[in-house]
Amino acid sequence: MKVLITDPIADAGVQRLRDAGHEVVTDYDSEGDALLDAVADANALVVRSGTEVTREVFEAAPDLVIVGRAGIGVDNIDIDAATDHGVVVANAPEGNVRAAAEHTVAMAFATARSIPQAHTRLRGGEWAKGDYLGTELNGKTLGIVGLGRVGQEVAKRLDSLGMDLVAYDPYIGEERADRLGAELVEFEECLERADFLTVHTPLTPETEGLISTDELELMGGGYLVNCARGGVVDEAALAAAVEDGTLDGAAIDVFESEPVSPDNPLLTVEDVIVTPHLGASTEAAQENVATSIADQVMAAFADEPVINALNAPSVDQSAFPRIRPYIELAETAGKVAAQVFDQRISEVEVSYQGDIAEEDLDLVTASALKGVFTPLEWQVNAVNAPSIAEERGIEVVETKSRQSEDFQSLVTVTVKNEEGSLGVCGTLFAGDDPRIVRIDGYRVDAIPHGQMLVARNYDRPGVIGFIGTVLGDNDVNIAGMFNARRSPGDDAALTVYNLDTPVPESVREQLLADERITDVKYITLDNGDDE
Numbered sequence: 001m002k003v004l005i006t007d008p009i010a011d012a013g014v015q016r017l018r019d020a021g022h023e024v025v026t027d028y029d030s031e032g033d034a035l036l037d038a039v040a041d042a043n044a045l046v047v048r049s050g051t052e053v054t055r056e057v058f059e060a061a062p063d064l065v066i067v068g069r070a071g072i073g074v075d076n077i078d079i080d081a082a083t084d085h086g087v088v089v090a091n092a093p094e095g096n097v098r099a100a101a102e103h104t105v106a107m108a109f110a111t112a113r114s115i116p117q118a119h120t121r122l123r124g125g126e127w128a129k130g131d132y133l134g135t136e137l138n139g140k141t142l143g144i145v146g147l148g149r150v151g152q153e154v155a156k157r158l159d160s161l162g163m164d165l166v167a168y169d170p171y172i173g174e175e176r177a178d179r180l181g182a183e184l185v186e187f188e189e190c191l192e193r194a195d196f197l198t199v200h201t202p203l204t205p206e207t208e209g210l211i212s213t214d215e216l217e218l219m220g221g222g223y224l225v226n227c228a229r230g231g232v233v234d235e236a237a238l239a240a241a242v243e244d245g246t247l248d249g250a251a252i253d254v255f256e257s258e259p260v261s262p263d264n265p266l267l268t269v270e271d272v273i274v275t276p277h278l279g280a281s282t283e284a285a286q287e288n289v290a291t292s293i294a295d296q297v298m299a300a301f302a303d304e305p306v307i308n309a310l311n312a313p314s315v316d317q318s319a320f321p322r323i324r325p326y327i328e329l330a331e332t333a334g335k336v337a338a339q340v341f342d343q344r345i346s347e348v349e350v351s352y353q354g355d356i357a358e359e360d361l362d363l364v365t366a367s368a369l370k371g372v373f374t375p376l377e378w379q380v381n382a383v384n385a386p387s388i389a390e391e392r393g394i395e396v397v398e399t400k401s402r403q404s405e406d407f408q409s410l411v412t413v414t415v416k417n418e419e420g421s422l423g424v425c426g427t428l429f430a431g432d433d434p435r436i437v438r439i440d441g442y443r444v445d446a447i448p449h450g451q452m453l454v455a456r457n458y459d460r461p462g463v464i465g466f467i468g469t470v471l472g473d474n475d476v477n478i479a480g481m482f483n484a485r486r487s488p489g490d491d492a493a494l495t496v497y498n499l500d501t502p503v504p505e506s507v508r509e510q511l512l513a514d515e516r517i518t519d520v521k522y523i524t525l526d527n528g529d530d531e
Contacts, residue, residue: 001022001023001043001044001065001301002022002025002042002043002044003017003022003023003024003042003043003044003045003046003297004024004025004027004038004039004042004044004045004046005024005025005026005027005045005046005047006026006027006028006030006035006038006045006046006047006050006051007028007046007047007048007049007050007051007070008026008028008048008434009046009048009070009286009289009290009291009293010156010286010287010289010291011193011290012287012290012291013046013070013287013289013290013291013292013293013294014026014290014294016147016290016291016298017294017297017298018296019313019505020298020496022044022297022301023296025038025042031051031052031108034194035051035057036056036057036060037060039057039061039064040060040062040109041063042061042063042064042219043063043064043065043066043301044064044065044066044067044068044147044297045057045061045064045066045067045068046067046068046070046293046294046297047067047068047069047070047076047077048070048071049073049258050071050076051076052076053067053077053078053082054074054078054081055078055081055084058078058081058082058084058085058087059081059085059465061087064087065087065088065300065301065411066087066088066089066090066296066297066300066301066306067082067087067089067090068090068091068294068296068297068459069087069089069090069091069092069293070092070095070289070290070292070293071091071092071094071095071096071280071289072091072093072096072097072100072149072150072202072280073091073203073229074089074091074202074211074310075202075203075204075229077089077110079310079311080131082311082383083311083383083384083387084384084387085384086380086381086383086384087383088300088306088309088311088312088383088394089295089309089310089311090198090294090300090306090307090308090309090310091293091308091310092288092289092290092293092296092308093149093308094149094288094292094308095285095288095289095290095291095292096279096280096282096285096286096288096289097149097150097153098153098284098285099279099280099281099282099284099285100153100279100280100285101150101153101154101157102157103227103253103275103278103279104150104154104198104200104225104227104279105154105157105158107225107227107251107253107273107275108137108158108196108198108223108225109137110251110273110275111225111249111250111251111271112134112135112136112137112196112221112223112249112251113134113135114132114134114271114523115134116273117132117270117271117273118132125210126445132484134376135195135248137158137161137162137163137196138161138162138163138164139163139164140164140195140196141163141165141166141194141195141196142154142155142158142163142165142166142194142195142196142198143166143167143168143190143191143193143194143195143196143197143198143464144165144166144167144168144169144190144197144198144200145168145179145187145190145197145198145199145200145201145210146168146199146200146201146202146228147167147168147169147172147176147177147200148167148169148172148200148201150200150227150228151167151198151200151452152180154198154200155167155182156180156200159180159181159182159364162262162516163196165180165181165182165183166182166183166184166185166189166190166193166194167180167183167184167185168184168185168186168187168189168190168192169184172184177425188218191211191215191218191219192218192219192220193413194219194222195221195222195223196222196223196224196225197219197222197223197224197225197345198224198225198226198227199211199224199225199226199227199228199232199233200227200228200383201228201229201232202228202229203229203230203231203232207229207231207232208231208232209231209232209234210232210233211224211232211233211234211237211238212233212234212237213234213237213240213241213348216237216238216241216246216247217241217246217486219246219247220246221246221247221248222247222248223247223248223249223250223251224238224247224250224251225250225251225252226250226251226252226253227251227253227254227279228254230255230256230257230258231256233252235252235255235256235264235266236250236264236265238250238252238266238272239265239266239269239272240265242269242271242272242485243269248271249271249272249273250271250272250273251272251273251274251275252266252267252272252273252275253274253275253276253277253278253279254277254279258276258277259276259396260274260276261329269400275402276427283438287337288392292308295307298306304320304324305320305363309383311383312363312366312382312383313362313363313366313382313386314358315362315363316360319359319360322359323356323359323360323363323364323436324355325360325428325432325434326361326364326409326428327363327364327367328367329371329411329426329427329428329434329448330364330365330367330368330371330411330413330426330433331349331367331368331369331371331374332371332426332434332436332448332525333347333368333411333412333413333424333425333426333436333448334367334368334369334370334372334373334374334413334424334434335371335372335373335374335375335523335525336369336371336424336439336448336452336454336523336525337371337413337414337415337422337423337424338371338372338373338374338375338376338415339375339521339522339523340422340424340439340440340454340521340523341415341421341422342521343417343419343420344417345372345376345394345415345417346385346393346394346395346416346417346418347394347395347396347397347416347417348369348389348394348395348396348397348413348414348415348416348417349367349396349397349398349399349412349413349414349416349423350364350365350368350369350397350398350399350408350411350412350413350414350502351398351399351400351401351411351412351414352364352398352399352400352401352409352411352412353400353401353402353403353404353407353409353410353412354401354402354403354404354407354408354409354412355402355408355409356409356411356412357400357401357402357409358402360401361398363382364411365396366382366383366385366386367382368411368413369382369385369386369387369388369389369396370385370444371413371415372413373385373389376489381507387432406437407427407437408427408489409424409427409428410425410426410427410437411426411427412424412425413426422440423434423438423439423440423441424438424439424440425438425439426439426448430498434447434448435447435448436448436496439454439494439496440494441486442485442486442493442494443484444482444494444496445482446480446482446498447480447498448525449498449525450479450498450499450500450524450525451498451499451500451501451502451503451522451523451524451525452496452497452499452522452523452524452525453471453496453497453499453503453520453521453522453523454494454495454496454497454520454521454523455467455494455495455497455517455519455520455521456492456493456494456517456518456519456520457492457493457494457495457516457517457518458491458492458493458516458518459485459490459491459492459493460516463493463514463516463517464481464483464495466514466516467495467497467511467517470507470510470511471497471499471503471507474502474504474506474507475509476497476499476500476501476502476503477499477500477501478497478499478500479498479499479500480497480498481495481496481497481498482495482496483495492518502522502524503522508520508522
């Protein structure tokens with residue numbers, strides 16, 4: 001597979017991809033049309049913040065499987081466009097969390113004690129001891145805007161230094177905040193109570209300019225630290241607030257435009273400390289994010305869960321071995337259900353019974369949807385299957401129950417519309433051996449592989465022999481067969497045939513010409529392709 005890297009990453013990540021046998025191309029100067037040409041035959045694209053991955057990029061890269069961001073922020077990647085094209089977007093949030101948190105703490109101390117200013121004056125020959133009266137962090141209130149991974153690590157470190165913590169984050173629960181020693185409050189209260197305010201939110205349309213003149217006035221003194229994303233804090237407003245004494249100081253590592261312009265107002269204010277986006281700039285952090293994103297690229301190539309996927313269901317690495325066999329089983333059940341139903345679908349229900357119901361099954365459900373949609377000849381994978389359902393107005397329902405009457409674990413995919421429904425149940429026998437065990441309420445024991453024929457017929461003597469004769473006369477070999485009725489004495493039966501070769505439409509029509517046979521569906525499970 002070809003991996004295109006357009007921003008520098010640590011050699012450890014590049015080497016890991018090459019050691020796995022992949023072709024790695026580094027091109028750090030491509031932009032515009034040159035980038036579109038470079039990505040045209042790429043299977044993976046690895047970037048940092050310097051490459052804009054737009055919808056145009058995805059349209060130019062038909063073979064792209066994954067875009068990996070070697071770092072946390074993904075505001076330079078059009079995730080909606082990626083999802084539309086079935087491309088996984090993944091980041092490496094853990095690799096530089098510690099480095100970013102430590103830099104935030106360092107910046108808080110630096111601005112509280114005027115360390116860079118005192119350093120510069122001493123190097124210039126001034127002993128300015130009397131000009132700097134610092135502020136201790138102990139006993140002060142830390143306001144945290146955004147209690148994500150980095151915000152939580154900052155909270156742990158500064159809580160241990162004796163700070164009181166208040167936090168604003170509408171997406172985190174009180175229980176988690178309590179465990180960190182932080183009090184969840186509304187945004188304005190967080191600003192008002194903070195002696196030190198640290199920002200840890202991504203840059204989105206909602207957070208752009210989140211903190212400007214009015215918000216800075218709410219602080220009424222104190223210090224602001226931003227080591228998250230440029231653009232969240234209004235730079236001109238912050239410079240003015242420190243200049244006129246509204247704030248006591250600020251420490252900024254990220255900017256609206258990088259590299260920062262020489263005329264940026266923050267560069268001229270004495271009590272604003274600035275660093276050139278150094279939050280993740282440690283040797284360990286760079287190696288961690290590079291190897292992490294390399295591992296996720298290789299997982300995507302192997303059709304395995306991408307642990308930090310942002311637009312696709314993911315699963316904890318330790319849980320993956322337990323659910324892995326059910327991913328393919330659910331997809332297969334979805335394919336069978338859609339092809340046997342052979343009608344317009346308005347709802348898909350995926351139900352789990354037994355031991356499997358205890359697991360996180362978003363990825364399995366997405367695979368079931370992929371199976372349902374594949375026979376409809378939609379360009380679908382586990383990334384875009386949920387969004388395809390939403391776009392086409394197909395309701396998706398997931399249910400779980402620890403109770404299962406007949407099997408240790410059972411996965412059922414049911415497709416529905418206003419006129420009816422059809423369910424296909426699958427399970428695993430010993431050794432992770434997949435089986436289809438029910439189709440539309442009929443108990444069967446079918447090996448979900450290759451070519452299958454599902455016939456509905458009146459339960460009359462000679463019907464199965466007739467079907468076998470027609471298939472044999474047309475050189476279609478039967479590899480396995482299972483016949484079932486819903487209950488003893490029932491007049492209707494369903495028979496599943498595993499076949500070695502496809503069934504021509506003419507053979508299907510020949511079978512349907514017999515009045516004892518009410519329906520015949522030919523199903524293919526090979527490579528997700530329909531004949």
